[in-house]
Amino acid sequence: MGRDNAGKKVQYEDRSQRWRMEIYPIIVSLILGLNTLGSSNAAEEDKCGVLPIVLHGHLKVTIAEQSAEIVCDPGYKSLKKSIKCDKGTWEPITCYVDEEGCDSPTRVENAVIISKPQERYSSGSHVTYKCHIKFRINGNDKVFCRNSAWDKAPTCEGSSICPPPPLIKDGDYFIEDKKDEVITKVSYSCQSYYVLKEPKKHYSCRDGIWDTPPECLNPCKLTPEIYMEYNLQPVQDNYTRHSDEEIKLYCKKGWNAGGFQRSDYVKGTCSDGKITIKKKCETKNIGINLG
Template identity: 25%
Template sequence: MKVCGRPPFTDGFDASHLKRVYEVGEEVTLTCGQGYLPSTATPQRISCTAAGEWTQSNLACSPRMCPIPRALQPLAMGRTEAPFKSVLNFTCDDGYVLQGANESRCLHNGTWSDPPPLCKAVNCALPKPPIDGRIVHNKPVTGSNTIFGQSWTYECNPPKAPSYERGSCMADGSATEPPVCREVSCPIPTSIANGIITFAVMRQHGYKETVKYACNEHYVLEGDAETQCQNTGNWSSKPVCRAPCTVGIKRGRIFYNAKKIWIGDLKPNRVLHREVVVFYCLNKAERCGYPVASTCNDGTLPIPECFEEPGKMEYNLRPKTLPSEIEMCAALRPASPTSPARPA
């Protein structure tokens, strides 16, 4: 006579009460193990048939889910739940100490074994001021400690300068060592191309003294107008004076300073650094005009490749046929006022 072996089961079934061998006609009630939920409300029974096989069952066991704490959901790739037996591992960034369990497991009842831990900033002892100097904290400090990430500035009694100016509480729990206060001077400041030094005495300067620059007429100052004597004995970076541009066409119309003007009416022919000039090109297929912008960059104003300068006769006798005067291409009509055609 045939017998049945142990019933087949998948993960989640309770196999603790199953035997190795069953006789024909014996029945088994299938149940889900702890931490799993059955797919049917009624118990499922299977029996051993004369063929030595088990009857079919539609019972499925799915793991119970634990809700992922809201604070951790941004790290869970969009998931809001984790299945039974899942493990969350916790670590803190450098400069922070973990307070609590470093892992938590999803239990059979849908709760976590441990709450998420806290990451507390590392403490540092209060920094020491430099000899002949003091410390200026970015934030008010109370007690005898600072925390990781807090920073401060070292200052020395004039005219001395600190060998470095900034300090902080570091990830290993140590504070920056105090700098050395020493006398520092910067050389006589030098001029800049196309600019001048304003209101300055030509002498050596001490730490944190400043000199101010300005540009010649029509040049644009780029950078900080003031340069400062640094603790290294060098000046901070000086500004640069950027040159104006000439609009390099003899005939045509441009859009500049919110006006559509003929090039002959641009007097003087000069635009400043970073100012924008719009040229007009012809769409030959559609027989319409379209604007192309160009920016003055330190004396250079590129002419768009599509721009074709008209001849003298066309410019003087038929100005209304130029790309700037005909209908603008549908997708590129600029929101700009129009001016009367240039007289011949």
């Protein structure tokens, strides 16, 4: 507070107070801002970037995110188990060929490898073989890689699984037993009037080979000419079955086989479709008048 030339009171500005209230805070803010910017830049410099690409492998970031676990592909290995990030830069890493590992496994004819395929296999790893249908594996299905070489691979032998049962002419088979949906035992029967030759109850498959199937022997057909020539009664459907024993063929009404007994039938044979009749019904019956 003071007076001017006219003697009036004048209020002077307190410059030191203005410095404290206005200028000083601005300067302090600028200084603090510069310090913060510097710290931020330093943090950015220390921050790790994207994980590097690893040929024949990959990396897994650890919880701290300042190191990464090295995972090499099968058949490859690294001298380190992990790498670190130093000032924003990851350490270099290489997965190189494991000299004790193996290349692709041996190819086996009539088989497939059901294990997941790999470019290279580590020592101690294995693959599994599986034979095609109708083939049986001979040897171990699992083959191991040991010291840069594969163990001996198996082979697949044919005819290990039974093929479908053999068909027969004029007949059919009936399934009696199965194993893993493969038919292993059957029986046979023939069509009407046909007869099995030397039949067995069952026919089996062993080691991929079936028992020899039976045959169906043909029936014998009696034609109108045969009926007329031998004076015979017609038989059902005009067929008679094959038989190792003699068959009876009856004479038609009014006729007999002659001789002392005057039999009303004659004997014959039927052998696989060929009929043989030993005698004809050649004598007419003579009525006896008792009156």
